Amino acid sequence: MDNYLTLPGWVLAVFQSCLYLALAPLLVGWVRKAKARLQNRRGAPLLQAYQDLYKLLAKEARVAHTASPLFRAAPYIVFTATWMAAATVPLLVVDLPTAAIADIIVLVGLLALARVFLALAGMDVGAAFGGMGASREMLIGALAEPAMLMAVFTLAMTAHSTNLSSVIDHHLVDGFVLRPSYLFALGGLILVAVAESGRIPIDNPTTHLELTMIHEAMLLEYSGRHLALMEWSAQIKLLLYGTLIANVFFPWGIGRGFGGAALGLGLAAVLAKLAALGAVLAVGETVLAKMRLFRAPEFLNLALLLSLLGLLSHVILEVRA
Amino acid sequence: MNLSLLPLLQQLVLVLAAIVLFLSFVLLAQNRLISAIHAFAWQGALVAAVTTVVAATGHIHHLYFSAALTLMLKAMLIPWMLHRLVRRLELERHTESLQSPTLVTMTAVALVIFSYWLVLPMIQEELTFTRNIVAISLAVVLIGLLMMVFRTQAVAQVLGFMSMENGLFLAAVSATGGMPLVVELGVAFDVLVAMVLFGVFFLQIRESIDSLDVDRLNRLRETTGEAPDEPQVEAQ
Numbered sequence: 001m002d003n004y005l006t007l008p009g010w011v012l013a014v015f016q017s018c019l020y021l022a023l024a025p026l027l028v029g030w031v032r033k034a035k036a037r038l039q040n041r042r043g044a045p046l047l048q049a050y051q052d053l054y055k056l057l058a059k060e061a062r063v064a065h066t067a068s069p070l071f072r073a074a075p076y077i078v079f080t081a082t083w084m085a086a087a088t089v090p091l092l093v094v095d096l097p098t099a100a101i102a103d104i105i106v107l108v109g110l111l112a113l114a115r116v117f118l119a120l121a122g123m124d125v126g127a128a129f130g131g132m133g134a135s136r137e138m139l140i141g142a143l144a145e146p147a148m149l150m151a152v153f154t155l156a157m158t159a160h161s162t163n164l165s166s167v168i169d170h171h172l173v174d175g176f177v178l179r180p181s182y183l184f185a186l187g188g189l190i191l192v193a194v195a196e197s198g199r200i201p202i203d204n205p206t207t208h209l210e211l212t213m214i215h216e217a218m219l220l221e222y223s224g225r226h227l228a229l230m231e232w233s234a235q236i237k238l239l240l241y242g243t244l245i246a247n248v249f250f251p252w253g254i255g256r257g258f259g260g261a262a263l264g265l266g267l268a269a270v271l272a273k274l275a276a277l278g279a280v281l282a283v284g285e286t287v288l289a290k291m292r293l294f295r296a297p298e299f300l301n302l303a304l305l306l307s308l309l310g311l312l313s314h315v316i317l318e319v320r321a
Numbered sequence: 322m323n324l325s326l327l328p329l330l331q332q333l334v335l336v337l338a339a340i341v342l343f344l345s346f347v348l349l350a351q352n353r354l355i356s357a358i359h360a361f362a363w364q365g366a367l368v369a370a371v372t373t374v375v376a377a378t379g380h381i382h383h384l385y386f387s388a389a390l391t392l393m394l395k396a397m398l399i400p401w402m403l404h405r406l407v408r409r410l411e412l413e414r415h416t417e418s419l420q421s422p423t424l425v426t427m428t429a430v431a432l433v434i435f436s437y438w439l440v441l442p443m444i445q446e447e448l449t450f451t452r453n454i455v456a457i458s459l460a461v462v463l464i465g466l467l468m469m470v471f472r473t474q475a476v477a478q479v480l481g482f483m484s485m486e487n488g489l490f491l492a493a494v495s496a497t498g499g500m501p502l503v504v505e506l507g508v509a510f511d512v513l514v515a516m517v518l519f520g521v522f523f524l525q526i527r528e529s530i531d532s533l534d535v536d537r538l539n540r541l542r543e544t545t546g547e548a549p550d551e552p553q554v555e556a557q
Binding site for chain 2: 174175176177178179180181183184298305306308309312313315316317318
């Protein structure tokens with residue numbers, strides 16, 4: 001803990017945040033590739049997502065003449081908030097200064113900030129699709145947030161801290177322990193992650209101009225670098241949730257010092273874990289069909305129930321065990 | 322907070338017990354009869370698994386026998402009989418949704434908290450590591466009762482009844498290391514006979530009111546079509 005707020009710590013924190021930016025399109029490319037292979041297609045190359053972003057960034061940004069300044073500002077706010085949220089999740093090493101100044105509740109708050117501005121931008125131009133997408137996004141957000149907070153509280157109660165670094169540290173010190181509460185919290189968090197990052201049972205990330213779209217509907221009016229930033233922040237969000245699940249529930253391999261060996265091991269471990277999670281996501285998306293929108297509350301109620309059971313089973317089974 | 326000090330097998334018991342509780346919730350909120358029967362079968366299998374692991378950690382040999390009995394009866398025979406009944410009554414595609422699923426689920430959560438509160442004095446006593454499971458098993462019993470209250474379909478009510486029995490069995494295993502073998506055998510045959518009787522009842526109910534919705538048994542009139550100009554007050 002004495003590593004907090006030192007210069008190498010900050011350098012590493014900045015490096016890790018940049019790594020989030022760099023790895024996010026790779027994860028999306030990997031999921032797309034795995035999905036394509038499962039559907040007997042060759043699929044786009046692994047690095048296609050980078051090229052898409054590069055193409056969009058180079059293009060001119062057109063803005064509807066009814067748009068307010070909020071519409072122009074929203075991509076930057078959404079991108080920054082998502083990026084800052086990602087920076088608080090330990091990717092390679094624990095005990096970074098970013099983890100010391102922001103805990104899990106700040107992370108949920110930053111994601112909520114990004115969601116609010118995304119919804120506002122969707123409604124800003126006044127097109128019908130944007131409003132519909134915004135209302136659906138807020139429906140899902142309002143139901144997913146309590147479930148996520150419950151899951152997070154389950155972790156926090158086990159580690160007696162809402163700080164992600166301490167949670168992971170606590171888990172590493174304890175070694176391999178089968179906790180019923182962690183099992184339920186993992187289930188709840190996976191469902192929330194699927195809903196929040198717009199993956200298949202809730203929203204189809206590959207649709208465009210379909211009546212049931214949620215995330216795409218809010219981005220219809222965007223183009224050029226604005227669109228690139230919005231897409232990029234969606235990719236960062238997916239990576240954020242993937243890292244959260246991988247590093248909190250399966251923390252083995254994450255670096256615990258600032259040495260080169262620890263960093264290399266941490267990077268290799270997190271890449272392996274994310275590749276496995278991405279493959280699981282691809283299989284899930286291939287097996288499942290998209291739900292009707294009116295069934296999304298049921299899906300998220302299940303997530304809430306799982307998180308609640310996690311909390312209860314922590315109190316009932318683990319406190320006086 | 323010393324769960325990490327328990328041996329891995331004992332942690333496994335706690336995890337399995339927690340999944341039994343989760344399956345109770347699944348059973349409660351499941352709309353399709355066939356899926357509910359499957360959930361019930363899994364619950365029975367998990368109860369048997371809990372019993373086996375408790376037997377292995379405590380070296381209680383007669384528990385192996387009751388685990389095998391539970392597995393045969395609750396996870397295979399009764400689900401198979403229910404399955405056959407449902408097929409015979411042509412209810413495979415029958416779905417029945419609760420009036421307000423969220424309210425029912427939240428009531429069930431409240432029941433879990435209530436049973437924990439009820440069991441707290443018992444947890445203070447120095448019992449074996451399974452003492453925490455008593456709260457879970459009481460919650461399973463209460464949720465089974467809740468299912469019998471809220472479901473109107475006869476087969477679903479029987480599932481609630483059977484899952485109550487699962488909870489009782491779990492309580493016996495976790496609190497006292499299982500009942501004497503004679504008692505267990507007796508209970509097992511009781512459950513089996515109850516199942517056969519339920520099957521006969523299903524067919525009878527079905528023949529008399531042409532449906533398995535037991536709410537219709539509350540109506541006094543034999544057939545609704547015979548006396549159309551009868552005043553509504555009399556029906557109550």
